[in-house]
Amino acid sequence: MRLVLKYLDKMRCFRKRSTIPFLVALITFLLFINLYIEDGYVLEEDKRQLRETSMHPLNSERYVHTFKDITNFSGTINVTYRYLAGTPLPRKKYLTIGLSSVKRKRGNYLLETIKSIFDQSSYEELKEIIVVVHLADFDLAWCESLVQEISRKFGHHIIAGRLLVIHAPEEYYPSLDGLKRNYNDPEDRVRFRSKQNVDYAFLLNFCTNLSDFYMMLEDDVRCSRNFLTALKKVVASREGSYWVMLEFSKLGYIGKLYHSRDLPRLAHFLLMFYQEMPCDWLLIHFRGLLAQKDAIRFKPSLFQHMGYYSSYKGAENKLKDDDFEEDSLDIPDNPPASLYTNINVFESYDAAKAYSSVDEYFWGKAPSTGDFYVIVFNKATKISKIKIITGTDDRQNDILHHGALEVGEKLIGTKKGRQCSSYITLGEFKNGNIEVHDVDHKIAFDIECVRIVVTANQKEWLIIRSISLWTTQGASQ
Incomplete structure (x- = not known):
């Protein structure tokens, strides 16, 4: 009997011990789910709570209350910023471009990056953008020196309200000591990337209400000509579709576009997990939590990495985006439309993938005479140019061997749409x-x-790699 009682007592202890990690897992799950929830509550004690959660492992029931307090991500973070140059204008712009910069051991590309943004934009485009630079180094003398140089070179943009330079004081940062050594990174690298996450979080937080959209760049980037016009074309083509992040470069945290309404949640997310992993990895998790499963990346890339030395220890970093094009004006418009085909679709290579500038394509099984692929615009449109490419480099026979291109009018409703x-x-x-x-x-x-109409039977399958349309002004509204 004693043995039985002893066994039951052990089981009770085991259940108590196993309850704690279960609660922690449940709390974390609820935290992620709450990313979908929006309300008006503004966090008042983010800094204290972040420091507390970073200093202790999540292995105690005492953190239940803390997690409940910080799961609301819809409010801005309470930070008092220093304005080093410029002040925000009252009118919202179309796009905010955010840059965060720290002192480098070798090379400094920030001034070249700012110059490229302004030089590659037309006067009309400049009216729609605001550039926010977060000088995030704790060396205030370096910040003051650099802001003087920025003011000297770009004073007219500062006066026009197109350029702001800010600094988040060190006192608002969570602890950067005793951080988790994830991925076996050395301690100084963990500190660097953890601080970088907080740098970005404070930048995002500041930019929340400045514009409709937000673009993150790094401080060593070259822009393509008229990148804003190209970007606006892409955004217009995605009208009516859900997205969290659009990517205009395949490198790092370069050329990532967000709705400004998502910035508070992204800022909180980076702060919550600042010591876990690099920012570009966290972004993938954030996108997934907000139900965008796959990356949506556009080609050609609008931004190119130009630095040779990393901001971490001045290490060499010669990464280049081979999809970058200097002149982006020839990017197609592809106005919003519905897509239909009666060709038998292979797996998930559906009709929409040929019409997007994302690097995907439509793939259908062997088409027959009379089969079609049709684009029905949401609004009647004037088109100046149409370009359609079928097949790929590795499947050169999967082209449309016999087909015609047609344009139509007089929409009618049918059973098939x-x-x-x-x-x-x-x-x-x-x-x-x-x-x-x-x-x-x-x-x-x-x-x-x-x-697109198939005019003869073919044995080969059909890949429509890209459909590109260029519109003109004056289409029906």
Whole structure:
């Protein structure tokens, strides 16, 4: 009997011990779920709570209350910033471009980056952007020296309200000592990347209400010409679709676009997990938690890494984005549309993937005469140029061997959705491709549909790699 009682007593102890990690896991899960919830509560004690949670492992029930307090991510963080140059204008802009910079042991590319942003933008584009630079080094003498140089070179942009330079005081930072040694990183690297997460969090927090969209750049970047116009085309093409982050570079934390309404939650997220992993890894988790499963990256890239030395210890960093193009003006518009095809789709290579500038494509099984792929615009549109490419480098036979390109008008409702009742042929595919210029001069009406029609049976499957449309002004509203 004693043995039985002793066994039961051990089981009770085991349950008590196992309850704690279960509660911690449950709390963390609830924290992630709450990323979806928005309300008006503003956090008052972020700094104290962050320091407390960073100094102690999450292995005690005493943290239940703390986690409940900090799971609301919709409010801004209570930080008093120093304005080193410029002040925000009352009118919201279209885009805020955020840069965070610290003192480097070798090289400094911040001034070149700011210059590239302004030089590669037209006067009209400059009216729609604001650049915010967070000088995040704790060496205030360095900050003062650099801001004098920025003011001297870009004074007219500061006066015009296009450039702000800020600093978040060190007293607002959580502890940067005794951090977790995840991934077996050396202590100084953990400190560097953890502080960088907080630098970005404070920058995001500051920029919350300045514009409709927010673009994160690093401080050693070159921009393509008229990048804002290209970016606006992409955003317009995504109208009606859900996204958290659009990527305009495949490198690091360069060229990542967000809705400004998501900045408070992203700032809190970076602060919550500042010591866990580098910022670009955290961004992937944040995107996934807000239900954007896959990256949405556009080509060509609009931003290029130009530095040779990292801000961490001055180590060499010669990474380049081979998808970058200096001139981005020729990026297609691809206005919002619905897409239909009666070709048998292979796996998840659906029709929408050919119409996006993301690096994906439509892939269908062997089409027959009369099969089609049709684009139905949300609004009638004037089109100046159409370019369609089929097949890929590794599947060069999966092209449209015989096909025609048509444009249509007079939308009607059918059982299969909206369709145009009248079409005009623009041309035939040659070697799987077609490119038609001056469409608006050849067609008298505003176009409501673009259709690819298969004109002969083929044994090979069909890849439509890209459909690119360029619009002109004056389409029907």
